[in-house]
Amino acid sequence: MADAGPGQAIGQGAIGQEAIGQEAIGQGAVGQEAIDQQPETARHACAAFEAATLPLDRLTTPLWVYDIDQGRVVWANAAGLLLWQAPSREALAARELGRELSAAVARKLRQYQEDFIACDASFVEVWTLYPNGKPRPVTAAYRGLRLADGRMGMLCEALGDVEARADTLRSAEALVHTSVMIALYDHAGELLYRNPAARAALPEGSHSFAARFLDGATREAMQAALEQAGEARMVAQLRTAGGPRWHDMTLRRCRDSATGRPALLVSEVDISELKEAERKADYLASHDTLTGLPNRASLHPIFDRLRGQASQDGGGIALLFIDLDGFKHVNDVFGHPVGDRLLVVVAQRLRACLRAGDGVIRLGGDEFLLLIRLQPDTGLAGGPQAGIDALAGRLREALSQPIQLAEHRLQVTPSIGISLYPDHAAEVDLLAQQADLALYEAKAAGRNVWRYFLPEMDQRARDRLALEEQLRAALQQDEFFLLFQPRLSVREGRVLGAQAVLRWRHPQRGPIDPEDFLRVCAEPGLVDPLGQWMLLSAARQQARWAAQGFGAVLAVKLYPRLFRAADGLALLQRILDESGCDARRLELEVTEAMLAAEPAELVRARLVELRAMGFRLAVEGFGSGPASPVALRSFPLDRLKLTPAGLPAEAAALVASLGRLLDVPMLAEGVESLRQLEWLRAEGIDDYQGELCSPPLPPEEMAALLRADREWVLPVAEQSLGRLGE
Secondary structure (H helix, E strand, C coil): CCEECCCCCCCCCCCCHHHCCCCCCCCCCCCHHHHHCCCHHHHHHHHHHHHHCHHHHCCCCCEEEEECCCCEEEEECHHHHHHHCCCCHHHHHCCCHHHHCCHHHHHHHHHHHHHHHHHCCEEEEEEEECHHHCCEEEEEEEEEEECCCCCEEEEEEECCCCCCCHHHHHHHHHHHHCCCEEEEEECCCEEEEECHHHHHHCCCCCCECHHHECCHHHHHHHHHHHHHHCEEEEEEEECCCCCCEEEEEEEEEEECCCCCCEEEEEEEEECHHHHHHHHHHHHHHHECCCCCCECHHHHHHHHHHHHHHHHHHCCEEEEEEEEEECHHHHHHHHCHHHHHHHHHHHHHHHHHHCCCCCEEEEEECCEEEEEEEECCCCCCCCHHHHHHHHHHHHHHHHHCCCEEECCEEECCEEEEEEEEECCCCCCHHHHHHHHHHHHHHHHHCCCCCEEECCCHHHHHHHHHHHHHHHHHHHHHCCCEEEEEEEEEECCCCCEEEEEEEEEEEECCCEEECHHHCCCHHHCHHHHHHHHHHHHHHHHHHHHHHHHCCCCCEEEEECCHHHHHCCCHHHHHHHHHHHHCCCHHHEEEEEEHHHHHCCCHHHHHHHHHHHHHHCCEEEEECCCCCCCCHHHHHHCCCCEEEECHHHCCHHHHHHHHHHHHHHCCCEEECCCCCHHHHHHHHHCCCCEECCCCCCCCECHHHHHHHHHHHHHHCHHHHHHHHHHHHC
C-alpha cells in the first residue's frame, strides 16, 4: 500500500530510515480501461461501502480502506482521493498496488492482518506513499476493518494535515530517482527493501542476497570481510534482470529500525561497461592487434604458467625464437599492407602447429616466440630434443609454403633459435636472449634452419657487439677506404676496368677484409650508410679518373636496400650529382638472390630504370644462386660474373655454357693460375680478375696501371699461354 515511513518510528512495528522509499505504491492514475477491467469483488466492495461510509466522505481527514488480499484501495473519502491524487474511487481502486510490494512489505501487511483478526490491534506509523510517483510521507493510523465479504481489510486514517519535513522529502525523492541501487536485507539475507533502481535491476522473484552471486568464492570473501570489519567494498558479477552484470558494491552492517534486528544495507553501481572497457584495454595491452596473438607483455605470465606445470612433473620448457627470412623484402617491395596480411597467415600457421596450452607470442615485426611444454624424459631415443627437432621441422615446412595474397604469390622461410628451461637458464628474459643468440647463428648458417643455444655463443655475441660499435665509430672517423682490383680481357690482356673493394683500416688491427666484418654490417643501421658511402666513394674515384682521361668502367656492389627501396633511384641520382660521375662508367653488381627475391616483372622494371639512368648492370655469383635462367634472359644485363674456381669442373663448364646460351658477356673472378686462365679462353669467358692479374690496388697504382694499359699484363699472359700449349 505504501512504503515504510521515514523519520521517527511511531507506534508498533514501525519501519525506519533504512526503508525510506520502499516500493512505490499507488504511482500514477490508471485509465478507464483499467477501471473497467477491475475484479468484480473490488466493484462489489466499493458499492457496499457507498451507503455505510457516506458520513465519512464529508470529513476533511483523508481516509481510505485497503484490501490486503487483493492489494487495492477499495474505498476512499474525498480527502483520501485528494491525498492519493485520484480522480475517482473507481480510478483509485483500479490501481494494482499489491504488484509493487516487496516480499518484506507484503509479509508485514500479512502480519498486520493477522494482528487485526487476533486482537483488534491498531498502529500509528509514518509511511511514504507515492501518489503519481511522487514521495509523500504520511503519519497515519491503521486498524482492522471487515470488508463486505467478511475478509479483513485495513482502514487507514491520515492524522491531520500532514506536511513532510524538507530533508525527509529530499531523501525519499533522491532514493526514487537515483541510479544507485539501494537495498536492505535482514540478518538471513532476505530482502526487506529496494529502491526503484534496485527493483528494475533485480531478477523477478529475487529476494535472497546470497543467490545473486555467480561466484561462490566472491560471496565467501564478502562475508568474511563483513564479519571482520562490519563493512566491505567489492566488485562482483551478479545475477540481474538483464543477465550477469558487474556491480561495484558497498555493504554495511546496520539494524532494521523497524524491528531492531541486524540488517545489511547494500548500495550498488553497475560498472559492466567499465569492466568491458577494462577487459578490452587489458586485451590490447597483452595482445597483438594485427594477428590476435599474445604480445611481449604476455611472455612472463605464459612462462610462469608453464614453469608451474613443469615443477609438478619435472618437465621442461623450450623457447623457439622465430624470424622470417625475406619478410623485410616483402615490405619493401609490396608495401606494409601486404606484409601485414602475410603476418596474419603466418600467425595462423603457427597456431596450427602447436598444442593447446603451448604459447605463441608476436614480439614485433616478423619475430615470434614459441613457448613449448616439454614432458619429462621418458627414456625414448632422442629424449625431449627429438620432439623439439620434430616441431622445428613442422614449423619450417608449414611456414615455407607459398602464400597467395590476391595477385601476389609470396614465400618466406623461418630461421629458428632454441633455448631450454632449465638446462640453459631459469628466467624467461635470459632464455629469450639465448634463443635470440641461437637465431643469429641460424641466420649465419644460411637461414631456414634451427640452432640450439650454446654457451660459446655468449662470447661471440659480445665480440659481435663490440665490433658493431667499432664499425659505427669507423663510419664517423673515416676509417673505411676502397681498393681497386683490375679486370682484364682474356683474349687481349687489356685492362678494361676495375672492381671497387671495401677495406677497413682498423686503428689496432690494420687493414681488415670485408669478409671479417660484412656479416655484422647486415644490421640496417650499418649496411645502409656503409653501402651509400661505398657507392659515393667509387663514383668520386671514377670521376677523378675520367678527368685524367681514363674511360675504364668501375664495378661496385649495389646493396639490397638501394636496389629494392622506393627511394633507391633517388639516392643513386644524388650520388651521381654529388660526385659528378658519368653513370655509363659505373657497373652496378647485384646478386642472383636479389633478382629472385621478388616477381620477375618488378625486377625487370627496376633494372630498366637503372639502365635508363645510364648504369651498366652485372649479376654477381652467376650460376650459384636461385635466379631462373628464363628470367635472367629477359633482364637487361651487361655482364655475368661467375666464380669457376669454387666449382667442380663439370659444374663450372655447365655454368659457362649457360652463360653462352644467355648471350651475355661473362667475367670470371678469383683467377689465380695460368691453367684457370686457359680454361677461361677455352670456355669463351670474356674477362677475368684475380691474383693472377693483380691484387686489389690503391687508387694511384690503379691509375698507373690504366696508364700503362696492355703493356702491364699482355706479355706475361702470352708467354704463359704459350708454355701451356707446348
